[in-house]
Amino acid sequence: MPFYRNIAAKIALLPMIVISLTVFVGCIIYSFVYSLTNSKLVPVMNYVGFDQYERLFKQRKWDVAVENIFIYGFVFTIGCLIIGFLLAVLIDQKIRGESLFRTIFLYPYAMSFVVTGLVWKWVLNPTFGLENSMHMWGMTWFELDWLVNRDLAIYAVCIAAVWQGAGFVMVLMLAGLRGIDEDIWKSLSIEGVAKWKSYIFVILPMLRPMVVTAIVLIAAGVVKVYDLILALTSGGPGYATTTPAMYVMENFFSRANLGQAFAASIIMFISVVCILAPWAFYEFYLRNKYANN
Amino acid sequence: MSTIPKGPRPKHLTIGRIGLYCFIIMCALFFLMPLYVMIITSLKDMDEIRAANILNLPKELSFYAWPKAWSQACTGFVCEGLKPGFVNSVKITVPSVIVSVALSALNGYALAFWRFRGAYFFFGLCMFGAFIPYQVMVYPLLKIEDFLGIYSSLPGIILVHTIFGMPILTLIFRNFYASLPIDLFKAARIDGGNFIKIFFYVIIPMSTPITIVAVILQVTGIWNDFLLGLVFAGRDNQPMTVQLNNIVQVDYGVAEYNVDMSATILTSLVPLFVYFISGRWFVRGIAAGAIKG
Numbered sequence: 001m002p003f004y005r006n007i008a009a010k011i012a013l014l015p016m017i018v019i020s021l022t023v024f025v026g027c028i029i030y031s032f033v034y035s036l037t038n039s040k041l042v043p044v045m046n047y048v049g050f051d052q053y054e055r056l057f058k059q060r061k062w063d064v065a066v067e068n069i070f071i072y073g074f075v076f077t078i079g080c081l082i083i084g085f086l087l088a089v090l091i092d093q094k095i096r097g098e099s100l101f102r103t104i105f106l107y108p109y110a111m112s113f114v115v116t117g118l119v120w121k122w123v124l125n126p127t128f129g130l131e132n133s134m135h136m137w138g139m140t141w142f143e144l145d146w147l148v149n150r151d152l153a154i155y156a157v158c159i160a161a162v163w164q165g166a167g168f169v170m171v172l173m174l175a176g177l178r179g180i181d182e183d184i185w186k187s188l189s190i191e192g193v194a195k196w197k198s199y200i201f202v203i204l205p206m207l208r209p210m211v212v213t214a215i216v217l218i219a220a221g222v223v224k225v226y227d228l229i230l231a232l233t234s235g236g237p238g239y240a241t242t243t244p245a246m247y248v249m250e251n252f253f254s255r256a257n258l259g260q261a262f263a264a265s266i267i268m269f270i271s272v273v274c275i276l277a278p279w280a281f282y283e284f285y286l287r288n289k290y291a292n293n
Numbered sequence: 294m295s296t297i298p299k300g301p302r303p304k305h306l307t308i309g310r311i312g313l314y315c316f317i318i319m320c321a322l323f324f325l326m327p328l329y330v331m332i333i334t335s336l337k338d339m340d341e342i343r344a345a346n347i348l349n350l351p352k353e354l355s356f357y358a359w360p361k362a363w364s365q366a367c368t369g370f371v372c373e374g375l376k377p378g379f380v381n382s383v384k385i386t387v388p389s390v391i392v393s394v395a396l397s398a399l400n401g402y403a404l405a406f407w408r409f410r411g412a413y414f415f416f417g418l419c420m421f422g423a424f425i426p427y428q429v430m431v432y433p434l435l436k437i438e439d440f441l442g443i444y445s446s447l448p449g450i451i452l453v454h455t456i457f458g459m460p461i462l463t464l465i466f467r468n469f470y471a472s473l474p475i476d477l478f479k480a481a482r483i484d485g486g487n488f489i490k491i492f493f494y495v496i497i498p499m500s501t502p503i504t505i506v507a508v509i510l511q512v513t514g515i516w517n518d519f520l521l522g523l524v525f526a527g528r529d530n531q532p533m534t535v536q537l538n539n540i541v542q543v544d545y546g547v548a549e550y551n552v553d554m555s556a557t558i559l560t561s562l563v564p565l566f567v568y569f570i571s572g573r574w575f576v577r578g579i580a581a582g583a584i585k586g
Contacts, residue, residue, distance in 0.1 A: 005409075006407055006409045008407070008487065008488030008489065009403040009407030009408075009409060009412075009488060010409060012399050012400070012402075012403045012407075012488070013400060013403050013404070013412060013415065015396060015400075016396075016400050016415060016416070016419055016459065016463065017415045019419070019422075019456050019459065020415050020418040020419045020422060021415075021418070022437065023422065023430060023434060023437070023456055024418060024419065024421060024422035024425060024430070025418065026433065027429065027430040027433035027434055028425070028429060028430075030433040030436075031429055031430075031432070031433060043436075087317075087320060090313065090316065090317045090320070091317075093310075093313055095313070095314065095317065099572075101317060101321055102576075103569070103572065104321045104324050104325060105320070105321070105324055106568075106575075106576070107324075107328070107565065107568060107569075108324065108327075109579075110513055110561075110564040110565055110567070110568035110575070111517070111561045111564060111565070112516070112517030112518075112519065112534050112560070112561065112564070113517070113519065114517075114519050114534045114537060114538050114560070115517075115534075115537070115557050115560055115561045118537070118538070118541050118553065118557050119327045119328075119330070119331055119554075119557060120327065122330065122331075122334065122347075122550060122553065122554065123326070123327055123330055123347070125347075125550075128342060128343070128347055128550070129347055130347065130348075132346065132347060133346045133347050133348050136346045137346075163323075163324065163327065167324075168579060171576055171579050171580065172579075172580070175580055220424045223426050224426045224427060224428075226427075226428075226519075226520055227519040227520060227534075230519075230538070231538055231541075231542075234542065244428075245426065245428050248428040249428060249431075249520075252431065252432055253524075258432070261432070262432070264428075265426070265428045265429040265432075266429070268426045268428055268429060269425060269426065269429045272424055272425065272426060276421075276424055284417075
């Protein structure tokens with residue numbers, strides 16, 4: 001095929017091609033190359049091998065960040081899925097005011113992470129927040145000092161994140177539930193299967209593509225988490241809620257330690273690839289293969 | 294997606310259904326609580342905030358906080374409130390949305406109707422870019438923009454939003470165009486339409502629904518962005534989310550929670566407004582962005 005055939009389409013796609021190559025591919029190569037140097041304030045081509053990675057894995061702060069991202073990723077993903085699915089099932093029960101409830105469950109998703117973080121920071125404020133309310137209502141045993149507690153602060157982040165993201169999962173699941181054939185419900189009710197059992201053992205497996213999509217999208221977002229934590233805890237108390245994304249940003253912009261930041265960002269990138277690769281393989285390769293047969 | 298449940302509404306209220314309603318209302322109250330706390334806190338004065346329960350309605354309405362948050366609250370040494378941030382956010386959002394939606398529509402059109410060898414390879418690369426954490430690309434991209442002379446300026450941040458909005462928008466436009474009947478395109482070709490003419494006279498007039506979805510997705514996404522605005526917009530163009538965070542996280546002076554909360558509400562007004570007026574379109578946007586075709 002000669003080059004000039006279809007030339008208009010090639011020109012039209014040129015910006016996309018240039019951006020994909022320079023930004024998406026080029027930036028990763030750039031980051032990787034400079035992660036092998038001892039750049040500090042400015043990037044310099046001073047090769048030190050995998051020194052930066054070795055130093056990174058020795059940092060106590062990085063350990064905490066990785067541990068946090070695992071806790072956050074696990075609690076947030078599971079929390080969103082369970083609550084999102086539960087809400088979708090509730091809404092699917094032919095209830096009154098369905099659209100009102102849907103609006104209520106989804107509105108946090110329209111809010112930014114900064115706003116989410118700041119609101120929950122106020123609600124969970126140890127002096128004036130919900131803890132104080134409970135004490136005023138006579139429940140003096142009630143404790144909600146998560147934001148100032150090193151071990152629990154990350155769970156406060158999880159609550160805020162689930163509040164913001166559960167509606168998104170609900171929308172996906174509800175779309176799936178509404179696509180279930182009426183005949184399946186009929187046969188289930190003829191068989192006399194209890195409703196909750198049908199949801200968990202029959203309908204949920206049928207929604208597997210939705211669940212997988214939701215998990216992948218949530219998990220890819222987990223690795224990026226930055227603004228929410230910045231607004232809610234600023235990584236504190238101490239550095240108890242720091243995350244890899246925060247570690248990278250700190251080393252780039254306030255500690256002038258570029259080499260470390262590049263190395264950490266490459267580790268973040270690799271972890272995203274590990275999440276995506278099996279799914280992409282299944283979604284785009286296996287499915288096409290079976291579809292073509 | 295069909296949103297109306299099938300079958301008649303159950304007539305009698307059984308114990309089970311009363312339990313169902315109780316549960317769903319409790320969930321709704323949990324989701325609404327932060328919004329409620331935000332609004333009532335912004336309408337209290339500081340004495341009442343210190344003395345009373347965070348969940349109590351204000352004894353007397355105080356509108357002190359709102360004008361202060363809008364035009365007097367301090368970030369560092371500058372006391373201009375959120376107003377400059379609002380103006381900046383508008384200046385960033387409007388051109389970014391227009392450029393990214395126009396470019397992505399063109400991309401989607403070229404990919405759906407004018408396939409050439411390699412086009413889908415670059416599209417795959419571009420989609421892959423949607424999942425790379427920003428932290429990996431932020432610094433090299435900053436260097437690129439610095440080289441182009443647009444770092445920390447309005448064009449700089451607009452370019453960044455266009456780049457990062459492109460993958461998902463191109464995907465939804467491509468999927469929409471791929472679902473149009475191909476005969477329509479063939480007929481236009483036989484009538485002598487070329488790449489540009491078909492795009493303007495056939496495709497664009499049919500694109501209204503998907504464009505609405507794309508615009509909603511981009512307006513909320515760009516308005517809520519924090520990280521990119523912080524890094525790329527520069528001191529003079531900082532978006533509202535960044536200024537909000539600066540106002541609330543002041544290190545000195547007495548924290549004024551009512552001002553903080555009105556500032557938070559003001560920042561989330563635009564996305565909430567988009568969400569409440571667009572409702573079902575917003576949901577469609579989520580579904581279109583999430584479910585790969």
